[in-house]
Amino acid sequence: MAKARGTDGSLLHSLPWTMASLAIALLPHVPYLPFWVTIAFIGCSVWRYSIETRRAPVPSTWFRAFLAMLCFLGILATYDTISGVGPGSALLATMAALKILETRRLRDQFVLLFIAIFLVMSSLLREQYLWSLPYLVATLLFIMTAWLRMSGNPRQPVRTSFRTSGRMLAYAAPIAIAMWILFPRISTPFWSVPIDTSSGVTGLSDRMSPGDISSLSLSNAVAFRARFDGPVPAGRDLYWRALVLPRFNGRSWAAWEPTFRAGAEEQVAVRGDAYRYQVTLEPTNQQWVPALEVPYEWDLDHTSMGRMQTLNRVYPIDQRMRYTVESFIDYRAEPYMANGMRRWFLGVPEGSNPRTAELAQAMHDEAGSDQEFIRAVLRKFHEEEFFYTLEPPQLGSDPVDGFLFDTRRGFCEHYASAFSVMMRSVGIPSRIVIGYQGGEYNPRGEYLIVRQADAHAWTEVWFEGIGWQRVDPTAAVAPERIEMGIAESMFDGIGEAWGLSAPAEWLHQATLAWDALNARWNEWVLGYGPTTQEALMNSLGMEEPSWRKLMLTLVAVVAGLTLLLSGILMLRFRPPPKDRATVLYRRFVKRTGVEPRRGETPDAFAARIAGGTGIAEAAIAKVTSAYLRARYAESDPASLDELETAVRAAR
């Protein structure tokens, strides 16, 4: 038997609300979903609505099954899988679209609204921004309103519906917040949400080939934020090391795989005061962990120091991480190195960049010592016509030769590369370090924002007994880049010469304020994990919060809040004042043990309970009659007494 498929236009006023709820819930997914899913959703909605306006039947079961199969295959073809956040939300979206097509009654719309809630929640698996929460709350408000519109009186003003749903959300909010604070947080590996990070985050590259880049665009994306416990080091000391490129093939530099090296920490000796700071690192999908040179202690899990004094993590950083590092600016790293190791830092391919090798040799002979030679090279960069620019000309087959002798224009990578090649040519071990330099201090949040634009490359040279020493040739060419940082240079007009254009000042201030807000959000809300929870619980007086303790507290608090809210609601509800007759009659009703139905008259009630309660029929009749007379007939004080007597007698 075919199921009824007709529509009668009765959903005309509720269907747009349901569809709008779904659309709002779907919106955060749209940029990630295959295009055709959105089209399918819109198509199904429009189709369904026109069906309702025409009072036409909804499509047949077979046709819907066919469409469902088609969508399923489409998703399989798009993603090659059906598990994961992407295909999962695509499936959910198509399910919602197809469910609209078979919606014929209010009940089906309830299902759709549940799907809408699920959809908007699942968008959190992708991204959790500051605006995600307001968006979530607004969507929930809309969905609840859609619910009210559907089940309530259609003529109710929309504002009233919104107010009602807002009130309901407000009642639920304290309980939700209590749950969020108290629900036991478990370390992530235990139950991991498959956060979708396939969209690739641009970060540091483990290759560097300055000759191939003709225009470097500076990305304003935040790389990490650092909050210092004490004073912030001066701009020229802010060298955030991430990875080291020791290998050179004549054209480009490459890194070693991030590895662990036993005893790497013992190679570092530190002096002076430590800087202690917390880094909130945005996901990079890489294993490099940036830290101020040189890190001495850190608390990020699965992270150790590699052979280049950088921090490497075993697992790629696939979500936002927060860690504390203690760094020393005054340090001595790896003062003694085996010859075999040293040769790695001297490698220049035979015959590449011959003019550079020649020049280096000549300068070295002239300088007399290695230290003098370094100074001479830096002086050369500083005094001769070398320019710092973000739009350098491309270089040919011997890029260092081309740069040093012909173009003389480049950014940090060019200078670091040229400098390093010159060092190596005369037998000084050197390597290129990639990381970030500087950062902008955000006075509103009292932390340092380090953006992708602050990415930097510099060199380190090694001397026996002294170890690795940082030399930043860029500082010789464009000292402002180091002293002031990218952001400040931009506003000072200096950046203009490099090819930078500054945004409006107010816009920049707004960006800083927004970033401060975001940072707090990341810190307190998104970063609320087991550690923060434990700290909070400790400060609230709970010692050693265990899973069990938290759960019990949660149950107690939620129960308490529920009671409190119900209490408030009950207090706010004012029952109509009862008169004496009603009080007496209620006493009698209570004694019968039967509750009158809604809308049941006392007479009907008496007829119903007669003979079933152990109270004599006559007594029941007497009470009822007396009550009716006392309450509804012309007022007569005697009738009240009569009622009282009758109630007392009815046992």
Place this chain on the structure above:
Amino acid sequence: MQRGNTLPQLPIGKDSERAALENARQALGEIILGKDDQIELALSCLLARGHLLIEDLPGLGKTMLAQSLARVLGLSFSRIQFTSDLLPADIVGVSVFRKASGEFEFQPGPVFSQLILADEVNRATPKAQSALLEAMEEHQVSVDGQTRALPEPFFVVATQNPADQIGTFPLPESQLDRFLMRLELGYPNEQNERELIVGEDRREMLSNLEATTTPDALKALQASAREVHMSDALVDYIQALVRETRKSPDIDIGLSPRGAQALAAAARAHAFVRRHSGVYPDDVQAVFTAVAGHRLKAAGNTSHRTAAELCQHVLDSVAIP
């Protein structure tokens, strides 16, 4: 225990008015078998000075009820069969030129009676309907620019046939509102039907029926019916019911203030017919379907299919104060 046992009643006593009403009720009950509730409602409607619309299939005794009401209450009776070619003049009457006197003389139409049976009122054109409805509302008619008062009491019983809606002009809501009550008679039960088949001819019974009261006494009864005590609690109840009809999602158009007045008047009259010492919730419930049923417009998606179901739903959703 029977329903209604606990409701305090006033004695009939020596009150001749009340005795007459009681007799009328009994006489009607002898002719129209097994329809005591409907008879009570019809009497209540009349005592509340309202008009009655009876909606049911042919042959269920609509006309019989109207005729016997007229007889028993001693009212002048006329019947207007509504057809599609009925003209307003056929209802209210015309001015005829008399050669002898050389003047126009008004020939009153059937509407100049105390009880009018408007049979199949939805068969006539809206023009004809509105002539009757104006008379119902104003208790007067205007012919040739002259306003003529109708006799008192003036009571219209209209019937319409729900199953036969083709070629009809259904009464619009605004005109349905003029009727205080709408009743459905329904089939008699088996025993009563048997009695109808084998018993005395109803027409004969009707012609033998004697008036138990006079038009003047009836007017006095109507005045007394308005005097029945209505407590604040009961007014609250009526208001709660009216409010419910307005906010219920099952109902598109709820009761108007006029509907609320009608409900109160009908409940009073019903309490009077039942000789209750005050208006009880039971009286309100008894008249609610008849008074509200034709005034409510059900929402498109309601699950309550008939007006009676809808009204019962409203009664079941409102607590009695």
